[in-house]
Amino acid sequence: MTDIIATNQTILVVGGGISGMTAALEAAECGKNVVLVEKNPALGGRVSQLYRYFPKLCHPICGLEINQRRLKQNPRIRVLTMAEVTAITGGEGDYTATVKLAPRYVNENCTACGECAKAVDAEVPDAFNYNLGKVKVAYLPNKMAYPQRYVLDPSIIGSADADKAKAACKYGAIDLDMKEESIQFKAGAVIWATGWKPYDAAKIQPYGYDRYSNVITSVEFERLADIHGPTKGKILRPSDGKEAKNIAFIQCAGSRDENHLRHCSRICCMASLKQTHYVREAYGDAGKSTIYYIDIRAIDRFEDFYAKVWKDPNVNFIKSKVAKAVQDEKTGDVVLHGVNTEGYHRYADSYDLVVLAIGMEPSVMGANLPAEIVSDSSGFIEADPANHAFFGAGCASNPLDVNRAVQSATASALRAIQVVNRVARVEGN
């Protein structure tokens, strides 16, 4: 079942988020064979965890749906989920990849009917919702999951729930004997679309993310606003479930800071400007947003978006990097302390909820990469000749928004295609 037919003319794409999907599709639609490796049980990556995109405020379901359809139609792409590249050896045009496949315990007979989830009792933290809620041990990764197939959490094995799930399945899709496998296959070029992760907010000590329940990150805020999120789309604060109508956004939480991430993460300003729309959408004029910033970097043609939010009377801008946050234990409100650069006035302002516009760190930062790759001081993969046929795509190469990640992915597909074309000429076919 996991036999892979791959040659030196195959392109390996590591990571199945929006960049990886795009790179795989662009290459495959040019007639190249592609293996797409994703470590999660479903494709879509962090884009699938967004509530809306900026600047048009449409739902990510739209962009993902188009890509999923292209994937289904294309026989040249082999998708491996719950798979991780553990080693890559060889050179340009002749790589050998070793991929570890984690057991899903659900085979392709699954129709996503959901009977197994109804049958089991145990719950585990919901990674899709940044652990803000829980899911059953038999679960569908998310509503838009591709492949539409349930997963059993490994903790289920050996428990009574395992037998209940198996008994509930009418299609013989549950296979409790699945084992971890390791496979090897060839590839001519490798596209690293390993994406990003939110910077560990607990490391920003003065903001108290690890101590205060009502200090959350921007990625968690996306899940609060989403109808498929832990609060069913209501913006409720974690401490007491109260409606959070007065919300502060702290920019550069981790970014542009030599003590944390030295780069500007580029997307956070636009993300917070976008998220003020969520507050307005939820509470109308009763919803107040306050953005604390060093300077707003609404990159490129997003200046209009910024100008519009600036005019909104329910959005307040304060030019200051917050020095300290303190949560009142009785009321649950969070007080922000600092000095306003415009006039150097000291403030201590109280909010229902504080959102840290958290910085973007390459996923592979700190991890042991299975290959030698040249990256910059922040860990983003460089376009360096020393990388041979390793190409960074999307947020693995730069902090990018979705639009630019897709452009970057297309560029990497073109580079990879050139490599496998050279291989084809040498091989004479």
Added chain:
Amino acid sequence: MSDKYRNNFLREVEEKVEEGHWVKMCMQCGVCAGSCPFGPHWAHPPQEIFMMIRAGKREEVLTSDSMWMCTSCYNCIVRCPRKLPITHIMHGLANYAHRLGIVPKNQPTEHFATLFWNNLAQTGRVNELKLSLGIYFRDGFAQGVKNAMAMQSVGLGMVKAKRLNPMELFGGHGVKDKSGFHAMLKKAREIEDRRKPIA
């Protein structure tokens, strides 16, 4: 040349103030000002001082008592996203103002620092008794007696713990090679003046 656009005072600070070349790196985020435990008590937080330097407000900066308020807690240094050595710049500015002789009269921190230095430079050891008396009697004899009486129990405690010797009033302890020590200080001053000349 970017030098052309740099005002004279910023250039002066860069050349003559310890760590002054860092001032241009400040991005005005305000974390130093917000993190300073003394923040509410001084006229200009570091962030504002840096902006005033860049705005060429020489007089206001150098006669301000803000940099004298710094207690060297280092909160600003560890939190500065650009890693400016803010504490050191504050001390550098204070020192520069002192060397120029334009510190406001009776600046208490300057008074103490000068007293401490002169005390130490004589023998190479701090004479605690003379130092504390110097501070007590700063505002006249009557106030000095009052201060000394108020601190009586602390003083006696220190005598008992052998941290304060009443005989220090007559001479006091010092380093073995005093002339060598003075030669060393003189040389250090020469080097310092060459590195960051006042004129």
